[in-house]
Amino acid sequence: MQTLGIILDHYSYVITIFLMMSGLYIVAARGNMVKKLVGLSIFQTSVYLLYIEPAKILGGTAPILDPAFSVYSNPLPHVLILTAIVVGVATLALGLALAVRINEAYGTIEEDEIFERDRET
Amino acid sequence: MSLDLILRVGTKLVLPFILLFALYVQFHGDYGPGGGFQAGVIVASVIILLSITFGLDAAHRIAPQPLVERMIPLGVLIYAGTGVAGLILGKNYLDYSVLSHDAVHGHELGVFLVEAGVLVTVAGTMTALFYAFAERGR
Amino acid sequence: MNAVWAHLPILIVLVPLFGALLAGFARRADPAFAIALVVSWVIPFCAGAMLWQVLASGPISYHLGSWAPPWGIEYRVDALNAFVLMLVSMIGAVTMPFARRSVGFEIEEGQRPWFYCMYLLCLTGLLGIAVTGDAFNAFVFLEISSLSTYVLIALGRDRRALLAAFQYLIMGTIGATFYVVGVGLLYLMTGSLNMVDIAARLGPAWADNSRTIIAALAFVTVGVSLKLALFPLHVWLPNAYSYAPSWATAFLSATATKVAIYLLVRFLFSIFGVAIDLRALPVAAIIIGLSLAAMYIASLIAVFQSSLSRMLAYSSVAQIGYITLGIGFVNLAGLTGGLVHIVNHALMKAALFLAVGAVFFRARTVQLDDLAGIGRKMPITMTAFTVACFGLIGTPGTSGFISKWYLALGAIERGWWLVVFLIVGSSLIALIYVGRVLEIAWLREPSAAVAEARDPPLSMLAPLVLLAAATIYFGFDTEWTAGIASTTAKGLLGGLR
Numbered sequence: 001m002q003t004l005g006i007i008l009d010h011y012s013y014v015i016t017i018f019l020m021m022s023g024l025y026i027v028a029a030r031g032n033m034v035k036k037l038v039g040l041s042i043f044q045t046s047v048y049l050l051y052i053e054p055a056k057i058l059g060g061t062a063p064i065l066d067p068a069f070s071v072y073s074n075p076l077p078h079v080l081i082l083t084a085i086v087v088g089v090a091t092l093a094l095g096l097a098l099a100v101r102i103n104e105a106y107g108t109i110e111e112d113e114i115f116e117r118d119r120e121t
Numbered sequence: 122m123s124l125d126l127i128l129r130v131g132t133k134l135v136l137p138f139i140l141l142f143a144l145y146v147q148f149h150g151d152y153g154p155g156g157g158f159q160a161g162v163i164v165a166s167v168i169i170l171l172s173i174t175f176g177l178d179a180a181h182r183i184a185p186q187p188l189v190e191r192m193i194p195l196g197v198l199i200y201a202g203t204g205v206a207g208l209i210l211g212k213n214y215l216d217y218s219v220l221s222h223d224a225v226h227g228h229e230l231g232v233f234l235v236e237a238g239v240l241v242t243v244a245g246t247m248t249a250l251f252y253a254f255a256e257r258g259r
Numbered sequence: 260m261n262a263v264w265a266h267l268p269i270l271i272v273l274v275p276l277f278g279a280l281l282a283g284f285a286r287r288a289d290p291a292f293a294i295a296l297v298v299s300w301v302i303p304f305c306a307g308a309m310l311w312q313v314l315a316s317g318p319i320s321y322h323l324g325s326w327a328p329p330w331g332i333e334y335r336v337d338a339l340n341a342f343v344l345m346l347v348s349m350i351g352a353v354t355m356p357f358a359r360r361s362v363g364f365e366i367e368e369g370q371r372p373w374f375y376c377m378y379l380l381c382l383t384g385l386l387g388i389a390v391t392g393d394a395f396n397a398f399v400f401l402e403i404s405s406l407s408t409y410v411l412i413a414l415g416r417d418r419r420a421l422l423a424a425f426q427y428l429i430m431g432t433i434g435a436t437f438y439v440v441g442v443g444l445l446y447l448m449t450g451s452l453n454m455v456d457i458a459a460r461l462g463p464a465w466a467d468n469s470r471t472i473i474a475a476l477a478f479v480t481v482g483v484s485l486k487l488a489l490f491p492l493h494v495w496l497p498n499a500y501s502y503a504p505s506w507a508t509a510f511l512s513a514t515a516t517k518v519a520i521y522l523l524v525r526f527l528f529s530i531f532g533v534a535i536d537l538r539a540l541p542v543a544a545i546i547i548g549l550s551l552a553a554m555y556i557a558s559l560i561a562v563f564q565s566s567l568s569r570m571l572a573y574s575s576v577a578q579i580g581y582i583t584l585g586i587g588f589v590n591l592a593g594l595t596g597g598l599v600h601i602v603n604h605a606l607m608k609a610a611l612f613l614a615v616g617a618v619f620f621r622a623r624t625v626q627l628d629d630l631a632g633i634g635r636k637m638p639i640t641m642t643a644f645t646v647a648c649f650g651l652i653g654t655p656g657t658s659g660f661i662s663k664w665y666l667a668l669g670a671i672e673r674g675w676w677l678v679v680f681l682i683v684g685s686s687l688i689a690l691i692y693v694g695r696v697l698e699i700a701w702l703r704e705p706s707a708a709v710a711e712a713r714d715p716p717l718s719m720l721a722p723l724v725l726l727a728a729a730t731i732y733f734g735f736d737t738e739w740t741a742g743i744a745s746t747t748a749k750g751l752l753g754g755l756r
């Protein structure tokens with residue numbers, strides 16, 4: 001019962017860890033390059049959650065200075081994660097571009113088939 | 122040709138308003154949600170919509186590849202150049218307070234320029250990404 | 260002049276960044292190369308001036324946008340940063356002249372300007388990691404350098420370069436994301452991203468909740484170890500170094516992994532070590548174990564390679580093992596040895612990979628079987644190669660000996676005689692794989708594949724000879740390498756808890 005309470009109290013962390021592990025598993029277990037990139041994106045998304053979740057302060061408003069409010073959400077993690085999202089998009093775009101080039105060069109994006117074709121030559 | 126008449130006319134009608142909305146998002150960034158990132162993506166969506174309905178050649182006439190590829194470094198140049206302006210005017214890099222007659226206006230101007238740079242780069246990058254993938258296998 | 264002096268920490272990042280932008284505008288190979296050359300030759304002066312300033316009067320702090328730390332981003336240069344900045348910028352400056360012909364030979368006309376643009380971005384990222392005092396800013400620079408590195412590798416001559424770049428992209432992104440998770444946990448515990456500030460707040464946080472901080476330490480260490488190719492996390496490196504363009508391999512092997520090592524040292528000694536007793540945690544023991552495994556297993560794999568560039572790539576994994584071994588000792592001689600080997604290995608490996616590039620330029624192959632008698636056809640190139648090889652083994656009179664000397668001293672200081680023998684023993688394996696190449700290159704009759712080969716033009720020969728000469732020079736005059744490394748190590752260890 002107590003364990004259940006801890007899990008419920010920290011449910012956002014549970015979701016974060018679940019996403020993180022799912023992403024890593026997809027990257028490791030799938031040979032298809034596009035699926036690998038999907039896994040990588042899920043993995044990165046879990047980190048966004050890790051940063052954003054503690055930044056929300058209960059009862060806090062948007063961090064714009066106003067005499068009517070005294071409790072604000074922490075804006076810094078949002079800014080950091082905006083940067084991380086851009087980095088993630090750049091990585092995904094580059095990864096997909098490489099997958100397209102690999103498909104043109106090898107005719108497939110399945111990793112085991114590519115290794116086979118390299119062994120043949 | 123005649124089958125997609127509504128699509129073509131509709132696209133033509135809607136395009137200027139999308140661009141206008143991009144500008145609204147860009148300048149509204151000072152007071153609410155918005156800014157260069159979002160506006161840049163909206164600008165790029167104009168080009169993408171155009172090329173989906175009228176074909177890639179029509180999009181290339183409006184936003185040629187060399188222009189798009191130059192927009193990417195140009196935006197960063199505006200951003201970094203704004204930072205260097207602070208440096209040249211005797212303060213640290215990215216210190217906007219010296220850009221105008223007082224610190225508050227300086228910051229407003231600095232962020233305005235930076236957001237303009239972000240708009241240019243994001244619009245260029247998104248369009249270049251679209252071109253790069255769309256042109257494969259043509 | 261005074262104004263420029265004060266802004267050096269930001270200028271060292273801005274100059275390559277603007278260079279990359281201009282190279283992007285140029286869109287032609289020759290102007291892009293000219294920009295890259297000018298940038299590469301300017302930044303060593305920035306780095307040198309900062310090193311001089313730091314050694315004379317202590318750390319430099321630069322506040323971006325005049326926001327005071329810990330709120331704003333601070334660029335903080337102490338002896339360790341300045342040392343790494345100097346290394347990266349010098350490698351860029353020395354190897355750059357080599358690039359023009361090598362890149363012209365290996366890369367298509369239309370892609371050459373982008374190659375230089377990506378090199379300059381990579382340089383921006385690497386220098387940025389070394390100069391910044393902000394943990395998250397370091398991540399951004401890490402990704403700038405990584406993304407441009409993937410492109411540099413993918414521009415390689417073989418279709419396998421694409422695959423190597425893709426694999427590195429997956430591994431590198433996982434590494435960088437692990438690093439961000441670690442930084443995120445540190446931020447949750449301390450509320451700060453400034454490295455100095457984190458270190459100061461970590462002590463009280465440690466008393467409050469040590470488990471999260473250990474998790475942060477693990478995430479950062481594993482993430483950075485992926486980028487620096489510590490032994491079981493090295494699998495991306497051999498493919499990436501074998502199929503990347505020759506010049507890119509030389510530059511990356513000498514700088515990219517070294518900057519990642521800097522980041523590891525920074526986190527272990529300037530952040531975690533200040534708050535936690537590192538020796539009470541198994542992190543140093545794990546690093547030592549993996550380093551020894553790298554020295555032996557990677558060296559053994561190197562013995563059985565049929566391609567020269569692949570052999571050198573595995574040798575890189577082994578040599579990185581020496582560096583991390585010294586870091587794992589957590590004592591003055593060991594850390595000095597690790598830091599000095601960062602420089603020595605960078606110089607040797609740059610020389611070796613440039614020689615491979617020169618051989619490919621003339622003989623169009625790097626397969627060992629085809630290279631019989633290459634030494635007689637390309638005497639200057641292969642002499643430089645041989646000198647750097649002796650450095651790899653650690654022959655007295657080369658800089659490699661200095662590194663191993665300090666590492667052995669570090670092991671003796673800890674009383675680990677077995678490790679001393681292992682350090683000496685691993686040199687014997689290096690002797691085997693190096694000896695195999697030298698035998699093929701010098702003692703055999705020239706094969707048909709190398710019949711037409713001769714020494715490359717001066718622009719390629721000069722960087723090569725300069726780096727090989729440095730390998731010997733730093734084997735005798737150690738003031739600039741071991742001297743500064745020892746000062747740095749003393750400073751780092753002095754801050755430890």
